[in-house]
Amino acid sequence: MTTSSGNLAQKAVTETAIKIDNLNKWYGDHHVLKDVSLDISEGEIMVVCGPSGSGKSTLIRSLNHLEEYQEGVVSVFGQPLSRDRQSHKIIHQTMGMVFQNFNLFPHLTVLQNCTLGLTWLRKMSERDADKMAMRLLDRVGIAHLATRYPGQLSGGQQQRVAISRSLAMEPKIMLFDEPTSALDPEMVKEVLDVMIDLAKTGMTMVCVTHEMQFARQVADRVVFMADGEIIEVGPPEQVLVNPQWDRTREFLQHVL
Ligand code: ADP
Ligand code: MG
Numbered sequence: 001m002t003t004s005s006g007n008l009a010q011k012a013v014t015e016t017a018i019k020i021d022n023l024n025k026w027y028g029d030h031h032v033l034k035d036v037s038l039d040i041s042e043g044e045i046m047v048v049c050g051p052s053g054s055g056k057s058t059l060i061r062s063l064n065h066l067e068e069y070q071e072g073v074v075s076v077f078g079q080p081l082s083r084d085r086q087s088h089k090i091i092h093q094t095m096g097m098v099f100q101n102f103n104l105f106p107h108l109t110v111l112q113n114c115t116l117g118l119t120w121l122r123k124m125s126e127r128d129a130d131k132m133a134m135r136l137l138d139r140v141g142i143a144h145l146a147t148r149y150p151g152q153l154s155g156g157q158q159q160r161v162a163i164s165r166s167l168a169m170e171p172k173i174m175l176f177d178e179p180t181s182a183l184d185p186e187m188v189k190e191v192l193d194v195m196i197d198l199a200k201t202g203m204t205m206v207c208v209t210h211e212m213q214f215a216r217q218v219a220d221r222v223v224f225m226a227d228g229e230i231i232e233v234g235p236p237e238q239v240l241v242n243p244q245w246d247r248t249r250e251f252l253q254h255v256l
Contacts, residue, residue, distance in 0.1 A: 008220040014041040015077070017173055017204040018063060023072035025058060025228075032058050033069065034228040040206060042077075042172075045199050047215040047236070048208045050225035051251055056208045059225070060175050063206065064095045076173070092121065096166030097175040100182050102158040104150040104165070110137065111146040114165045121169075129168075136164040140194045156187030163194055174198065176207040210255045212240060224248045 008014065018040040025033040032055050040046050048056050061067040063074055065081060065088070073080050076094055081087040104113050114133035118124040124132070137143040140160040142153075150158050159179055166174060176195065180188045192214050199205060199218040209215070215222050215236050222239040224232040224247075232239055232248050240256070243249045 008041060008044055014043060016040070016075075017042040017044065017077060018206070019073075019075040019078075020059075020063070021073045021075070023059070023062060023069055023074065025055075025062065025067065025069040025071075032228045033062070033072075036072070036228075036230055038223065038230060038233065040204065041220075042204055043202045044220045045205045045218050046207065046221055046223060047219040048206065048223045048225060049210055049212075049215070049251070049255070050223075050231075054225040055228040056225055057177050058228075060097075060177050060206055060208050063175060064091045064097060066097075092169070094172045095175060096169055096171035096173070097177070098159070098162050098166055098179045100178040102150070102155070102162045102182075104158055104161055106150050109147050109149055110142070110153070110161050113150070113161055114168050117165070117169050133164065133168055136167050137161070139197075140164055141190075154187060155183045156190045159183065159187075159191045160194055163191075163198070167198075171203075173204040173206070176205065176209065178208050178210075180209065180211060212252075212256050216240060224251065226251070 016039050020036055020038045023033050023036040036059060050056055058067055062069050076090055079090055081090065111130065111133055114136065115129035118129035118132060119126055134143055134146060137146055140163060142157055142160050145153060145157060180191050183191065192211060196218055219236045221233055222236045223230055224239055226247050231245050232243060239248065240252060243252060
């Protein structure tokens with residue numbers, strides 16, 4: 001087993017990027033997040049794993065208010081978020097998200113998918129937006145696909161477009177919700193390689209994934225969730241090798 005080479009080891013001073021305080025969420029009377037608290041440092045690579053239905057998506061989607069919650073506070077760089085305009089501005093300026101199913105606009109080309117946010121939200125000129133998007137597409141190895149439509153690409157290529165589109169908005173934090181789960185096995189690596197490169201840039205990353213090799217390679221900490229609770233959190237060499245709880249051990253037997 002290799003030891004973690006996450007970002008934090010190289011960082012002397014760290015600021016809290018995301019602070020989650022006593023988050024509680026219910027769907028009707030189904031309690032799906034139970035008093036979840038967690039601090040994520042700037043530059044930290046956090047991997048979240050756990051069985052299906054344990055609340056991983058609900059948690060990560062609560063961070064950028066794609067989900068509302070009844071109790072608790074999420075703060076980003078010291079700013080507590082609420083439903084007001086100011087909070088939405090902070091979210092748009094600081095956080096990008098990549099989903100399991102890519103969520104690209106099918107009627108726009110690869111390049112247009114990446115420039116839309118820049119020209120509409122950032123009011124960037126088309127020329128500058130094109131330049132920036134092309135640079136990002138090149139970085140993830142798909143500049144040659146700029147004029148294609150998402151439907152003409154493989155899943156791995158579509159996910160790399162989705163990552164480029166997020167990065168175009170220059171986020172400080174990237175959220176990934178099972179970015180490789182919808183991919184054929186042979187395409188998983190090309191997306192993980194992009195995420196590993198991104199991790200090396202010092203980006204703060206929260207990644208829901210069951211790719212434990214990725215976790216071992218880049219995560220600073222791994223969170224194990226079950227039934228809406230954080231059961232265990234710690235460095236990968238602790239949580240993945242010497243889990244303190246039977247539930248973690250049992251889960252890992254299925255994914256390792
Ligand atoms: P995970 O991502 O770990 O698989 P989720 O966060 O998607 O888990 O779901 C957590 C729990 O919340 C599950 O029991 C799921 O069935 C429930 N849930 C998720 N979305 C909804 C919804 N829109 N309405 C009702 N229950 C939901
Ligand atoms: Mg999920």
